Amino acid sequence: MFSPRKTDPFFAALLTIAEHVQEAMHYANDYKVTSVADLKEVSIRLKKYETDGDDLIHELISKLNTSFMTPIEREDILQLAIKMDDILDGIEHFAANLEMFSLIEIDEYVQTFMDNIVKSSDEIVKAMKLLERRKLVEMRDHAVTIKEYERICDEVLRTSIKQLFIRETDPIRIIQFKDIYELLEDIADYCQDVANTIETIIMRNA
Template identity: 50%
Template sequence: MFSKKQDPFAVKLSEIAGHLKTTSQFFVDFKINGIADVKEFAHKVKDFETAGDDLMHQLIIDLNNAFITPIDREDLLALANALDDVLDGFEECSAIFEIYNIVQADEHMIKFVDEINIAVSELAMAMDLLVARKLQPMREHVIKIKEQETICDNLRRKSIKALFATETDPIKIIQYKEIYESLESIADYCQDAANVIETIIMKNA
């Protein structure tokens, strides 16, 4: 099915996943200590999202110009869209931080970001395997991504329960609950991408 030459679409997907990994690591590493930091955080994530859109746009152009693709065109586009959704999720979450002027992440948010970062790293490794045409080994990363989504789903429940048990400010409850749910959505998007990868494995391995 594959020629010896690298599939240019797999390479593009790997670039998108690598960019996504950089964005996720930025989420982990950036420290917010005040309003100015929140604005910088949101603006930088927006820049990541814009750069990701450019990568996505180029992939779509290449797909439209290709006569034959090694993997079904629809599956490649579905995977690219799924990866883009993860990046959009990061941007939406950072925007919530800026809108509500959240100047300090709590322990639940930090835990969320760490677990999401693991899932994103698994996505990037899966895309590297796609470039190497090693489809079956990608299953291991699919399984891990789904495990991370389950962890994040449980964390969402735990964090919201703790929020209602300890917080008395109704405004803060609304704000933090929205952030928890936004973070969990990123994990959901990672799982959506894993599901598309699973489809590609089944159809091409």
């Protein structure tokens, strides 16, 4: 269906958005927080990632509004971009809450969430690189892998909240950590939304 000879600007734009999300996720995961000032720095930097991501979405929408032909349905291109942007919004919200609560130390559950979300962002980039090369069917494996990471995060959410009520006696910290866990699960869900959109694109175009 597609000509492999020329890179499509819409597919290139989607890859750029995916790589931007990936960079933000790796930054959030790799930054070693040791103070409240560090939390502030991470929060500010992720807000910048989120704002820059919005600019990338607006550029894509402008292209869609001025283009007569698109390589796949306009709605699918826009949906894919918006779902990736949701991931950015989610990680910015997560960092803002850490800074608001002054939570310098994270537990093993937060780290497990982050590990799986970061790996999901890597899979999204791999899928977008395949989309750019018109290899739609090969994208499916990456969608399936993202869904598996989301399933793991579902299990982590159940376990983390159960253990939180067992281990923690301070009601304020219970509220704070429960909020953090649920924010991270939301981000995993946004990654799964991207995977679902990828599968829809495959079904309609492969």
